[in-house]
Amino acid sequence: MTNPIPASELIINPDGSIYHLHLKPEDIAHDIITVGDPDRVEAITQHFDHVELKVSKREFVTHTGTYKGKRLTVMSTGMGTDNIEIFMTELDALVNVDLKTRLPKEEHTSLNIVRVGTSGSMQQDIPAGALLASAYGVGLDTLMTFYTAEQSNEEVAVGEGLQKALDIPFAPYCFEGSKTLLTKLGTGLVIGNTATCPGFFGPQGRQVRLKPAIPDIIERLSGFKLGDFQLTNFEMETAGYYALGRMLGHETLSLNAIVANRVAHQFVDNPAEVVDRLIKHTLDNI
Numbered sequence: 001m002t003n004p005i006p007a008s009e010l011i012i013n014p015d016g017s018i019y020h021l022h023l024k025p026e027d028i029a030h031d032i033i034t035v036g037d038p039d040r041v042e043a044i045t046q047h048f049d050h051v052e053l054k055v056s057k058r059e060f061v062t063h064t065g066t067y068k069g070k071r072l073t074v075m076s077t078g079m080g081t082d083n084i085e086i087f088m089t090e091l092d093a094l095v096n097v098d099l100k101t102r103l104p105k106e107e108h109t110s111l112n113i114v115r116v117g118t119s120g121s122m123q124q125d126i127p128a129g130a131l132l133a134s135a136y137g138v139g140l141d142t143l144m145t146f147y148t149a150e151q152s153n154e155e156v157a158v159g160e161g162l163q164k165a166l167d168i169p170f171a172p173y174c175f176e177g178s179k180t181l182l183t184k185l186g187t188g189l190v191i192g193n194t195a196t197c198p199g200f201f202g203p204q205g206r207q208v209r210l211k212p213a214i215p216d217i218i219e220r221l222s223g224f225k226l227g228d229f230q231l232t233n234f235e236m237e238t239a240g241y242y243a244l245g246r247m248l249g250h251e252t253l254s255l256n257a258i259v260a261n262r263v264a265h266q267f268v269d270n271p272a273e274v275v276d277r278l279i280k281h282t283l284d285n286i
């Protein structure tokens with residue numbers, strides 16, 4: 001018999017909500033759209049027929065309502081895979097742990113989780129303004145040092161190959177996203193493979209006042225090939241979603257509004273327009 005999860009490990013607020021997200025199980029839908037920027041939640045739910053719930057705690061802003069009759073939850077996570085670890089663990093607990101008995105539920109619930117985020121292209125032929133769905137996410141951060149997960153031989157080979165290409169002391173982690181959600185939401189978009197970085201500047205090869213330790217990281221990542229596998233874009237969450245989605249048993253897909261092309265040194269004139277196009281595509285296809 002499994003023991004209840006202690007109060008120190010799964011923290012429940014006095015009102016019965018989960019610690020960081022501040023939500024109760026009934027507050028969330030099965031289909032969840034996630035964004036980095038808390039202000040983007042409203043940019044999505046302004047299109048809803050009706051919003052039934054608004055909760056805000058730290059960077060986690062949640063709205064639940066209906067779009068064309070379908071119940072959806074939209075949540076912000078802030079930036080980085082460290083936030084995604086908290087977000088995915090608590091979201092999963094809302095559906096797969098009985099918060100009263102503190103026991104895992106016998107029947108597993110799988111959520112559909114779709115990231116709608118901004119990103120920079122690392123390939124000349126993927127222009128700023130493009131919309132891209134990530135088939136795979138490759139994490140250059142250390143999140144997966146602290147978990148173990150099943151990976152395919154191809155995923156392991158990508159990580160090992162990138163370790164050599166970057167000449168770094170650890171292998172990046174590589175996970176495929178949801179094939180089902182990619183079929184549903186990737187149609188009409190560029191399909192790519194996304195590098196998830198533990199920062200916006202040095203880890204993505206940007207130099208402001210500090211010189212990155214790997215100044216040619218864009219060329220090293222964009223030039224890496226393994227069979228048909230090539231990296232296409234940079235952002236800061238995708239690989240965390242894909243790794244935790246696989247471990248926790250949820251369908252995860254990352255959609256990217258490409259606001260910069262790092263090779264052509266372009267940034268879109270109107271990033272909100274690109275994000276809006278991605279929001280409409282997501283709402284109409286989820």
Ligand code: R1P
Nearest residue numbers: 035036037079117118235236
């Ligand atoms: C950096 O500007 C942020 O933008 C991207 C990155 O992943 C990072 O979170 O995503 P969002 O636009 O969803 O925040």
Ligand code: URA
Nearest residue numbers: 118119120235236260
């Ligand atoms: N988000 C990132 O992380 N990188 C970019 O270049 C653009 C958005």
